[in-house]
Amino acid sequence: MERYQxxxxxxxxxLIKGGWHLAGGHGAIEERQAIADMATFVEAGxxxxxxxxxxxxxxxxxxxxxxxxxxxxxxxxxxxKFVPDLAHLGxxxxxxxxxxxxxxxxxxxxxxxxxxxxxxxxxxxxxYVEAALELENLRKAGKISRVGVTNxxxxxxxxxxxxxxxxxxxxxxxxxxxxxxxxxxxxxxESRGIALLCYGTVAGxxxxxxxxxxxxxxxxxxxxxxxxxxxxxxxxxxxxxxxxLLQLLRRIADAHGVDIASVATKAILQRRGxxxxxxxxxxxxxxxxxxQLSVFELNDIESNxxxxxxxxxxxxxxxxxxxxxxxxxxHGRIMKxxxxxxxxxx
Numbered sequence: 001m002e003r004y005q006x007x008x009x010x011x012x013x014x015l016i017k018g019g020w021h022l023a024g025g026h027g028a029i030e031e032r033q034a035i036a037d038m039a040t041f042v043e044a045g046x047x048x049x050x051x052x053x054x055x056x057x058x059x060x061x062x063x064x065x066x067x068x069x070x071x072x073x074x075x076x077x078x079x080x081k082f083v084p085d086l087a088h089l090g091x092x093x094x095x096x097x098x099x100x101x102x103x104x105x106x107x108x109x110x111x112x113x114x115x116x117x118x119x120x121x122x123x124x125x126x127x128y129v130e131a132a133l134e135l136e137n138l139r140k141a142g143k144i145s146r147v148g149v150t151n152x153x154x155x156x157x158x159x160x161x162x163x164x165x166x167x168x169x170x171x172x173x174x175x176x177x178x179x180x181x182x183x184x185x186x187x188x189x190e191s192r193g194i195a196l197l198c199y200g201t202v203a204g205x206x207x208x209x210x211x212x213x214x215x216x217x218x219x220x221x222x223x224x225x226x227x228x229x230x231x232x233x234x235x236x237x238x239x240x241x242x243x244x245l246l247q248l249l250r251r252i253a254d255a256h257g258v259d260i261a262s263v264a265t266k267a268i269l270q271r272r273g274x275x276x277x278x279x280x281x282x283x284x285x286x287x288x289x290x291x292q293l294s295v296f297e298l299n300d301i302e303s304n305x306x307x308x309x310x311x312x313x314x315x316x317x318x319x320x321x322x323x324x325x326x327x328x329x330x331h332g333r334i335m336k337x338x339x340x341x342x343x344x345x346x
Contacts, residue, residue: 001045002294004275006195007146007168010114012048012077014269014276015290016197017041019051019058021225021280029282031061038065040284042072044291050171050197050278052081052117053100054339059107066109079115079171079197080104081150082135086337089125097134100340101143117148117171117197121337122325123156132165139166148197151321154184157194167194169275172320174198176207176245176264177229177236179310185320186273195275198268202279203229207264212246215239224334225280231330235315235323245309252306256296262289266298267306 002014017038022029038049051058059080066073082100084092104113118135120128138144148169149157161167170189174181178200189196202208204225216239221227233242249260256263265277279290298306316323324331 001047001291004195006275010077010146012276013046015046015265015293016048016050016079016276016278017046018199018278018280019049019055019062021282022058022061023055031064034061034282035065035068037281037284038062039069039072040287041281042069042076044287046287046290047075048077048079048276050079050199052083053104054081054083054336056339059104063107063109077114078108078110079117079148079169080108080113081117081119081171082131083119083340084121084131085340086121088340089120089122089127092127092131094134094137097131098138098143101135101138105143112142113144115146115148115169116144117150117169119150120152120156123153128156129159129163129165132160133163136165151324153319153322154188155319157185158188161192167192169195169197171197171199171278173200173232174268174271174274175200175203175232176249176267176306176310177203177232177242177313178316179313180316180318180320180322182271183319186271190273196273197276197278198274199278199280200229200232201265201268201277202261203232203264204280205261206230206233206242207246207249208261209250209259212250212260213243227334228331231334232316235317236313237315241313248305248309252298252302255302256298258292258296259289261286262292262296263298263306266293266296267303269293270298270303 003011004014005011022034049062051062062078116135118132135147139147146168147166149167150171172181206229249263253260253263268274269277326332
């Protein structure tokens with residue numbers, strides 16, 4: 001698996017194993033198998049894991065993986081998050097920040113967190129700069145090695161940087177369906193040395209051979225990822241335009257002997273400023289396809305074809321996470337805003 005030098009003396013696998021799918025919103029999880037799968041991913045070179053304080057039970061599960069596979073665990077990088085509940089945004093102080101960080105340290109069974117990615121639900125509520133500065137203080141104190149953000153827009157990320165927060169990475173949604181980061185964020189992050197960690201590169205599975213030639217789904221979808229990314233497809237244009245994109249990706253995939261999901265992921269990995277793509281996995285079923293990402297490259301013509309089709313779409317529009325911040329809109333209504341204080345045991 002290819003690697004990326006995120007900061008001095010810290011490199012990550014260019015595919016990151018996502019943890020959201022292990023939080024229970026995508027079907028039942030058998031923990032023993034999930035932990036064994038973590039070991040298989042590490043052995044395959046995907047040794048960077050993404051989780052969050054609000055992914056129910058996932059930090060603890062990774063902690064148990066570390067206990068059961070100590071040799072493999074020594075190779076693992078774990079990126080977690082600090083996502084204070086919407087209901088508590090007006091009450092965040094230094095003690096609150098340190099308490100949540102300490103809880104992650106205990107759950108993961110480590111003495112220092114590799115990367116903590118900070119999210120703030122509502123920028124109209126003050127305190128996000130102060131909370132980020134407390135994370136910076138904990139970095140200087142040694143509890144955190146690196147501070148990142150997730151789902152910040154450009155102006156508010158600039159505000160954190162200008163306040164003195166050392167931001168190493170930004171986790172954001174970036175895909176051949178969602179080109180919002182290329183508007184302003186990519187340039188800004190490049191100017192500040194901030195690496196992009198990208199989720200949504202296969203749109204919850206929509207960007208795959210499974211959906212090529214299929215009719216538009218009607219009614220309830222199988223999981224939260226599909227609900228979320230069907231809304232992105234609607235912003236992209238319509239189902240017919242989406243099928244046109246899948247057909248283009250299939251043609252390019254044929255040229256490389258890979259699948260659609262691999263082309264969609266590779267297209268983002270080859271974008272400027274992108275350090276890694278986060279792949280949600282509840283099993284090792286797609287591990288072989290993940291490993292193929294290291295053995296092919298899209299040429300300039302292929303990359304340009306994909307980019308031009310993305311740019312010709314009607315959306316999503318605006319800055320990073322702008323649509324999702326409207327809690328009354330379709331993207332915001334599906335979010336869960338108060339999970340930080342929810343008990344995380346299974």
